Amino acid sequence: MSARDLLPGSELCVHCGFCLQACPTYLALDDENDSPRGRIVLMKAIAEGTLAPGDDDANRHLDQCLGCRACESACPSGVPYGHLLEATRERLATVHPLPVVARLVLVVFASPLLTRAAMLGARVLRATGVATLLARAPGRIGASMAMLASTRRAASRAARAAPAGDGRRGTVATLDGCVMEGLFTAANRATERVLEANDYRHVSAPGQQCCGALHVHAGDAARARTLARANIAAFERSGADLIAVNSAGCGAMLKEYGHLLRDDPQWRDRARAFSARVRDVSELLAAAGPRAAGPLDGAPRVTYDAPCHLLHAQRVADPPLRALRAIRDVDLVPLPDADQCCGSAGLYSLVEPGLSQRVLSPKLAHIAATGAAVVASGNPGCLMHIGAGLIRSGATTVARHPVELLDAAYARTGPSA
Amino acid sequence: MLSEELIAIVGERHVLSRPAELLAYENDGLPGYHSRPRLAVFPGTRDEVVAVVAALWRAGVPFVPRGAGTGLSGGALAGDVVLLGLQRLRRIVAVDPVARTALVEPGVVNASLTKAATPFGLHYAPDPSSQTACTIGGNVAENAGGPHCLKYGVTLNHVLAATVLLPDGEIVALETPRDGRAGYDLLGAFVGSEGCFGVALDVTVRLTPNPESVVTLLADFRSLDAAAHAVSAIIAEGILPAACEMMDDATIRAVEASIYAAGYPVDAAAVLLVELDGAAAGLADDVAAVDRLCRASGARDVRTASDAAERARLWQGRKKAFGAMGRIAPDLVVQDAVVPRTKLAPILARIAEIGARHRVRVCNVFHAGDGNLHPNIPYDASDADEAARVHAAMREVMELCIAEGGSITGEHGVGRDKLAYMDRLFPAASLDAMCRLRDAFDPRRRANPGKVVPARYCREWAGVTDVEP
Numbered sequence: 001m002s003a004r005d006l007l008p009g010s011e012l013c014v015h016c017g018f019c020l021q022a023c024p025t026y027l028a029l030d031d032e033n034d035s036p037r038g039r040i041v042l043m044k045a046i047a048e049g050t051l052a053p054g055d056d057d058a059n060r061h062l063d064q065c066l067g068c069r070a071c072e073s074a075c076p077s078g079v080p081y082g083h084l085l086e087a088t089r090e091r092l093a094t095v096h097p098l099p100v101v102a103r104l105v106l107v108v109f110a111s112p113l114l115t116r117a118a119m120l121g122a123r124v125l126r127a128t129g130v131a132t133l134l135a136r137a138p139g140r141i142g143a144s145m146a147m148l149a150s151t152r153r154a155a156s157r158a159a160r161a162a163p164a165g166d167g168r169r170g171t172v173a174t175l176d177g178c179v180m181e182g183l184f185t186a187a188n189r190a191t192e193r194v195l196e197a198n199d200y201r202h203v204s205a206p207g208q209q210c211c212g213a214l215h216v217h218a219g220d221a222a223r224a225r226t227l228a229r230a231n232i233a234a235f236e237r238s239g240a241d242l243i244a245v246n247s248a249g250c251g252a253m254l255k256e257y258g259h260l261l262r263d264d265p266q267w268r269d270r271a272r273a274f275s276a277r278v279r280d281v282s283e284l285l286a287a288a289g290p291r292a293a294g295p296l297d298g299a300p301r302v303t304y305d306a307p308c309h310l311l312h313a314q315r316v317a318d319p320p321l322r323a324l325r326a327i328r329d330v331d332l333v334p335l336p337d338a339d340q341c342c343g344s345a346g347l348y349s350l351v352e353p354g355l356s357q358r359v360l361s362p363k364l365a366h367i368a369a370t371g372a373a374v375v376a377s378g379n380p381g382c383l384m385h386i387g388a389g390l391i392r393s394g395a396t397t398v399a400r401h402p403v404e405l406l407d408a409a410y411a412r413t414g415p416s417a
Numbered sequence: 418m419l420s421e422e423l424i425a426i427v428g429e430r431h432v433l434s435r436p437a438e439l440l441a442y443e444n445d446g447l448p449g450y451h452s453r454p455r456l457a458v459f460p461g462t463r464d465e466v467v468a469v470v471a472a473l474w475r476a477g478v479p480f481v482p483r484g485a486g487t488g489l490s491g492g493a494l495a496g497d498v499v500l501l502g503l504q505r506l507r508r509i510v511a512v513d514p515v516a517r518t519a520l521v522e523p524g525v526v527n528a529s530l531t532k533a534a535t536p537f538g539l540h541y542a543p544d545p546s547s548q549t550a551c552t553i554g555g556n557v558a559e560n561a562g563g564p565h566c567l568k569y570g571v572t573l574n575h576v577l578a579a580t581v582l583l584p585d586g587e588i589v590a591l592e593t594p595r596d597g598r599a600g601y602d603l604l605g606a607f608v609g610s611e612g613c614f615g616v617a618l619d620v621t622v623r624l625t626p627n628p629e630s631v632v633t634l635l636a637d638f639r640s641l642d643a644a645a646h647a648v649s650a651i652i653a654e655g656i657l658p659a660a661c662e663m664m665d666d667a668t669i670r671a672v673e674a675s676i677y678a679a680g681y682p683v684d685a686a687a688v689l690l691v692e693l694d695g696a697a698a699g700l701a702d703d704v705a706a707v708d709r710l711c712r713a714s715g716a717r718d719v720r721t722a723s724d725a726a727e728r729a730r731l732w733q734g735r736k737k738a739f740g741a742m743g744r745i746a747p748d749l750v751v752q753d754a755v756v757p758r759t760k761l762a763p764i765l766a767r768i769a770e771i772g773a774r775h776r777v778r779v780c781n782v783f784h785a786g787d788g789n790l791h792p793n794i795p796y797d798a799s800d801a802d803e804a805a806r807v808h809a810a811m812r813e814v815m816e817l818c819i820a821e822g823g824s825i826t827g828e829h830g831v832g833r834d835k836l837a838y839m840d841r842l843f844p845a846a847s848l849d850a851m852c853r854l855r856d857a858f859d860p861r862r863r864a865n866p867g868k869v870v871p872a873r874y875c876r877e878w879a880g881v882t883d884v885e886p
Contacts, residue, residue, distance in 0.1 A: 003747075011747035012743040014747075016487065017446055017547065018737060020550045021528075032486065042440060051437055072676075073676060
């Protein structure tokens with residue numbers, strides 16, 4: 001059998017090399033084994049059996065892939081790199097198991113109960129100030145505590161302007177998201193408010209679970225399919241016209257349920273119909289305008305870093321910027337290389353801490369050069385990774401979700417038509 | 418042991434010797450060839466390059482220099498010898514906006530150089546389609562071209578000096594004879610030597626002022642023939658476009674299906690992308706003339722890019738077209754032949770006829786203004802019958818181009834892929850002369866052995882045994 005049958009999509013690669021400069025790990029490591037076309041060669045060789053699935057070299061280079069899919073945005077031939085990587089990681093899962101810490105995270109996230117317990121623990125560390133205290137400590141502990149500390153928000157003002165929307169744009173259920181609901185609770189409520197302010201009617205979707213993205217990326221597609229089925233059923237029950245997601249990584253996953261369940265005859269069509277209704281929150285806001293707001297206190301300088309799973313996986317580029325531009329007098333400055341990964345990449349910052357930091361450091365330098373007080377990004381992983389980097393480098397810039405800023409602007413002045 | 422000596426110079430991470438890690442270096446940008454290097458070594462500084470080459474010299478081991486591995490003639494194939502990757506040397510040492518020059522290391526990416534020159538209103542003119550990935554060192558080795566070389570000249574015309582490391586470890590400074598200095602143009606010999614004469618440690622290039630005004634036209638034709646006649650008509654009118662590119666229907670559809678979709682008409686048999694630039698005064702006359710000549714040759718429509726963003730899209734589509742060929746079939750032969758511009762129309766017709774006779778799909782995307790053809794044939798290599806027909810057709814195409822007074826390469830180089838055509842193009846005495854020129858730089862055949870000139874034509878050829886394909 002050829003690579004086309006064994007690893008569908010790999011036959012599209014003609015090895016032109018146009019992906020090289022788009023790849024953060026190639027730029028950091030200067031080795032084609034850590035580039036998209038080099039990894040495709042390795043994945044094909046594993047699929048065809050010319051390389052043993054347990055080959056340490058191949059596994060190391062594949063493990064070092066962020067999965068940011070920036071190569072897909074550069075590829076003229078449309079190689080579905082993300083799918084190739086997921087298929088390969090699924091193939092390798094038994095012979096090349098994940099580190100214990102990563103497996104632990106996957107187990108926790110697959111269980112709503114364990115997730116809630118873990119998030120509660122994290123919030124305790126955050127509320128008691130332990131996270132802030134240890135945020136500058138060296139090593140992994142310090143980095144994790146800094147990530148946690150970066151999610152701290154000042155208590156929101158009690159009185160919010162009443163939403164002005166009339167709900168005519170249809171009903172929207174939101175994905176809570178494990179980390180978003182656990183650590184970015186305020187951003188989740190802000191998401192609901194800004195959607196209402198822009199004429200969507202928010203409905204709840206009880207029974208929803210983790211999206212399964214971390215599981216798919218780690219090669220545990222079976223568990224991801226179980227989660228996907230539960231989510232499809234929960235959102236179907238909600239009766240919502242659309243599903244809004246404020247976490248780019250989760251949104252990309254939800255939009256790919258059709259692909260994830262393509263071989264399941266009972267769920268295939270439901271999954272496709274579900275995926276077709278999923279939107280990033282910024283897409284919904286852009287479709288509605290969004291309504292103008294603000295200005296914000298002190299008209300801060302804001303810059304925007306595109307989450308890879310929004311820009312490259314979902315191909316959503318402009319809507320988050322439109323949401324930010326709706327804030328009156330906002331001093332929105334472009335961030336150089338905003339299309340490059342920050343190094344967060346789901347579990348990556350946990351399992352490849354060194355390389356993750358190397359990818360982050362040019363990002364921090366670019367942010368510092370903009371002089372922005374706020375860097376906006378619509379994904380919890382990016383917010384925490386960049387946020388932690390800012391704290392640990394002593395910067396005063398903070399990382400915020402775009403809807404947090406829009407919501408704060410609405411809170412000051414109310415949305416205007 | 419050689420690998421231990423190399424590790425001592427560049428560090429363990431930058432010497433690859435295990436089979437899995439050498440897989441990615443078995444080929445360059447040309448699909449269809451695979452040959453595994455014995456070792457791959459990636460020095461990070463100039464001193465490390467010098468030390469590595471000295472170690473290889475002492476060990477008597479040949480090497481193949483490689484930039485980004487985007488070459489399209491198999492020039493960076495390093496079967497059983499050492500692959501010397503130079504992509505880590507990517508420092509832009511200096512940009513001099515007054516002298517309009519830049520001093521760069523060989524691993525600097527072509528597009529990065531232009532990015533560094535942009536704040537000064539300058540750019541690096543040679544713009545191969547792979548410019549977002551390929552390196553200046555590779556460009557110098559291949560004497561790379563690109564769409565805008567029609568007006569601005571190829572790499573050779575933009576390299577002012579180079580510090581060259583010869584395979585025996587000697588470092589020589591080569592400069593273009595100018596300012597009244599006399600002597601042979603050894604730099605001219607080095608540019609385009611395909612890695613056979615040594616390694617550039619640094620290169621001084623010319624930077625070109627951005628034109629005051631640029632207009633990009635897209636003309637849409639019902640036949641390749643009409644588009645080819647339009648090219649001849651434009652040149653005959655005395656207009657020198659900055660670029661004049663042609664794409665046929667299969668290529669257009671592959672690009673339009675991709676992320677680089679540029680808005681090319683998918684029902685056209687061919688499009689011409691013509692760029693005119695220069696002083697704003699008088700440019701409108703040339704634009705009107707090109708528009709008129711295209712329509713007179715049978716263009717259905719001629720439109721002009723309305724802004725810089727649309728111009729960039731039109732160019733991105735053209736430049737990424739080669740990569741988009743993967744959408745048509747998993748394998749690809751890429752060719753690069755030059756024909757007299759006046760014969761473009763009849764030769765394109767003959768190529769189409771050759772393709773039809775062999776039942777293969779020739780996709781044309783090329784520098785029409787230079788008569789530099791890129792007939793590409795996407796195919797499925799797992800189908801032995803189709804593969805045989807593809808190679809037979811390509812041989813006929815190349816023989817046709819030679820018979821019509823053309824050449825076998827405009828910009829991709831001979832590499833390994835076109836070795837077999839060299840003795841059809843040149844008499845034995847010429848090939849022997851090339852070998853003797855090489856002797857001046859690399860008498861022991863240590864740098865990129867077995868490329869460019871078939872070994873049997875070099876009388877004094879000293880005996881590397883593992884180089885014939």
